[in-house]
Amino acid sequence: MISLDTILIVTSGGLVLGAIYALMASGLAVVWTTLGIFNFAHGAFIAAGAYIGWQIAHADASGLGLVAGTLGTLLAMFVFGVLFHIALVRPFERRANIVAASVITTLAGATVIENVINLIWGPRSKQIGRMLDGDFSLGPIALSMNDLALVVIVVATLGLVGWFLGATRTGRSMRAVAQNREAAELMGLDVPRLYAAAFGLSAAMAGLAGIFIGSIRFMTPTMGADPLMKALIVVIFGGVARFTSPIYAALIIGMVEAFSTYFVGLYWTPAVLFALMMVVLVLKPAGLFGKHQRTL
Amino acid sequence: MSTPLLELRGLSGGYQPIQIFQNVDLTVEQGASIGFFGPNGHGKTTLMKTISGVLEPWRGDVIFEGQRLNRAKARGSRRWRNFNYDVVTPRRMDPKTVARAGLIHVPQGNLLFPEMTVEETLSIAPLVAAERHQSSAHESALHEKVGALFPRLQERRNHKNRFLSGGERQMVSIAAGLLADPKLLILDEPTLGLSPKLRLELCEAIKTIRAAGVPLIVIDQDIGFLTELIDVLYLFDHGSISRRLERAEIPSHDQLMAMLFGEAV
Ligand SMILES: Nc1ncnc2c1ncn2[C@@H]1O[C@H](COP(=O)(O)OP(=O)(O)OP(=O)(O)O)[C@@H](O)[C@H]1O
Ligand SMILES: [Mg+2]
Numbered sequence: 383m384i385s386l387d388t389i390l391i392v393t394s395g396g397l398v399l400g401a402i403y404a405l406m407a408s409g410l411a412v413v414w415t416t417l418g419i420f421n422f423a424h425g426a427f428i429a430a431g432a433y434i435g436w437q438i439a440h441a442d443a444s445g446l447g448l449v450a451g452t453l454g455t456l457l458a459m460f461v462f463g464v465l466f467h468i469a470l471v472r473p474f475e476r477r478a479n480i481v482a483a484s485v486i487t488t489l490a491g492a493t494v495i496e497n498v499i500n501l502i503w504g505p506r507s508k509q510i511g512r513m514l515d516g517d518f519s520l521g522p523i524a525l526s527m528n529d530l531a532l533v534v535i536v537v538a539t540l541g542l543v544g545w546f547l548g549a550t551r552t553g554r555s556m557r558a559v560a561q562n563r564e565a566a567e568l569m570g571l572d573v574p575r576l577y578a579a580a581f582g583l584s585a586a587m588a589g590l591a592g593i594f595i596g597s598i599r600f601m602t603p604t605m606g607a608d609p610l611m612k613a614l615i616v617v618i619f620g621g622v623a624r625f626t627s628p629i630y631a632a633l634i635i636g637m638v639e640a641f642s643t644y645f646v647g648l649y650w651t652p653a654v655l656f657a658l659m660m661v662v663l664v665l666k667p668a669g670l671f672g673k674h675q676r677t678l
Numbered sequence: 679m680s681t682p683l684l685e686l687r688g689l690s691g692g693y694q695p696i697q698i699f700q701n702v703d704l705t706v707e708q709g710a711s712i713g714f715f716g717p718n719g720h721g722k723t724t725l726m727k728t729i730s731g732v733l734e735p736w737r738g739d740v741i742f743e744g745q746r747l748n749r750a751k752a753r754g755s756r757r758w759r760n761f762n763y764d765v766v767t768p769r770r771m772d773p774k775t776v777a778r779a780g781l782i783h784v785p786q787g788n789l790l791f792p793e794m795t796v797e798e799t800l801s802i803a804p805l806v807a808a809e810r811h812q813s814s815a816h817e818s819a820l821h822e823k824v825g826a827l828f829p830r831l832q833e834r835r836n837h838k839n840r841f842l843s844g845g846e847r848q849m850v851s852i853a854a855g856l857l858a859d860p861k862l863l864i865l866d867e868p869t870l871g872l873s874p875k876l877r878l879e880l881c882e883a884i885k886t887i888r889a890a891g892v893p894l895i896v897i898d899q900d901i902g903f904l905t906e907l908i909d910v911l912y913l914f915d916h917g918s919i920s921r922r923l924e925r926a927e928i929p930s931h932d933q934l935m936a937m938l939f940g941e942a943v
Binding site: 473474475476477548551554555557558561562564565566567568569570571572573 | 730731732762764765773774776777778782783784785788789790791792793794798799801802803805806854858
């Protein structure tokens with residue numbers, strides 16, 4: 383028999399996974415909805431964020447602690463995302479083949495980032511370590527403090543980004559550019575700058591996800607490949623009709639993955655996820671919560 | 679003589695590689711409004727998009743309040759046909775510069791931002807003018823004026839744009855244009871495809887805008903409406919201005935059609 387305890391443990395595992403996926407997928411969706419391109423370097427951004435965070439925070443490196451590590455990573459990754467956009471995406475901005483061209487340039491960018499990480503930090507795996515020690519329990523729910531902190535920070539971050547996009551003029555301008563570039567240009571909005579800001583925001587979110595992954599798993603230069611695939615599944619599975627769509631989808635995917643890993647096995651889990659995605663896409667091509675392909 | 683508000687000198691453009699209009703010369707004097715009238719598909723919208731910088735001018739200059747809005751240098755001869763000239767030469771014109779100078783273009787038949795609410799849309803419209811006057815008092819005065827002009831939008835403020843009727847969408851577009859505090863406002867077929875009642879409502883609003891002293895460039899298919907608004911009418915066909923008529927010289931609709939299509943009509 384499956385005990386309630388088992389269910390709760392698996393559920394909390396799914397919650398943590400879902401939170402990390404939500405952070406990655408909504409970061410990916412910010413670029414996807416705003417620029418209309420898919421950033422294949424998002425996984426490499428995650429790795430870069432993890433290593434920068436490790437460099438600042440870890441006792442073996444600068445040893446400045448996790449708070450400084452996180453803030454430093456957010457800032458560094460924002461700047462990095464902006465530069466990445468200027469170098470590898472902006473040149474195609476007004477060309478019809480931007481989608482195809484940016485597949486190649488972002489893939490190329492990802493490879494370069496991974497190799498540079500390898501060059502600087504070496505191939506040996508590292509770990510940032512837990513943000514918090516101890517366990518948290520409330521009734522039958524038991525989570526490690528680290529997992530709890532992770533979920534809380536993700537919720538707060540997504541809330542902040544959602545507020546930024548919905549309530550500030552810059553965030554609204556970003557959505558405006560995403561929905562109708564020409565009208566935004568006629569309004570005098572600085573389109574290239576808003577695109578760059580979207581990339582920067584997305585990269586900073588990836589960096590934060592990297593730190594979280596580094597806190598619970600081992601880091602390698604290619605650590606972003608699997609999360610990128612998951613984020614892609616989440617974005618396509620949930621659609622991007624709203625900022626919240628990938629978040630719900632991420633929770634569902636996280637839960638499915640946790641339960642499937644426990645009950646079906648690790649080996650079969652990717653197949654389960656892809657099967658689920660196929661069914662959803664056949665029935666709802668714009669995603670589970672989707673109405674349109676590209677909005678925010 | 680004072681510097682004209684807007685001057686086009688030998689402006690040509692289109693969609694590469696197809697040229698749509700050529701050698702357009704035009705002057706809008708300070709405080710004056712002009713109208714455009716011409717058959718469908720002959721390039722009026724393309725010309726306006728070029729003036730506002732969303733399309734690159736091929737040749738010629740756009741001069742606003744004595745300042746050239748485009749770069750002087752023509753772009754490369756495009757000898758390498760598929761070469762990405764965006765990387766090596768800057769665009770000749772930047773829509774942001776045009777809008778910040780105060781030349782605001784309300785595009786034709788436009789659904790601005792489908793997933794944004796009316797209120798959100800109008801909240802970002804004044805950003806472009808924020809650099810010119812840094813007082814928020816000015817901005818709220820503008821908001822008040824626009825609110826009075828389109829009371830209907832107040833009721834609809836929390837609706838998404840895509841749920842609005844055609845007339846309401848047009849109102850949002852014009853309201854957004856006004857909130858940008860234009861020195862010259864381009865209205866491209868503002869009353870196209872509206873029901874007679876809404877059309878009337880919108881025409882009244884546009885007349886109020888004109889009466890408030892905002893210079894306009896209006897493209898419309900209704901000569902009567904144009905005549906009430908403007909000082910000079912340009913007949914536009916086959917990608918160039920074929921006639922310039924002072925307000926007093928504007929004939930009836932039928933005579934105009936004869937002018938455009940020959941006596942046979
Ligand atoms: N994006 C585009 N790419 C290529 N050609 C275009 C594009 N948009 C319009 N055209 C062509 O340019 C020509 C002029 O179109 P334009 O919209 O400027 O005409 P118009 O005078 O504004 O017509 P209307 O009165 O119907 O608005 C048309 O022949 C049209 O087919
Ligand atoms: Mg037109």
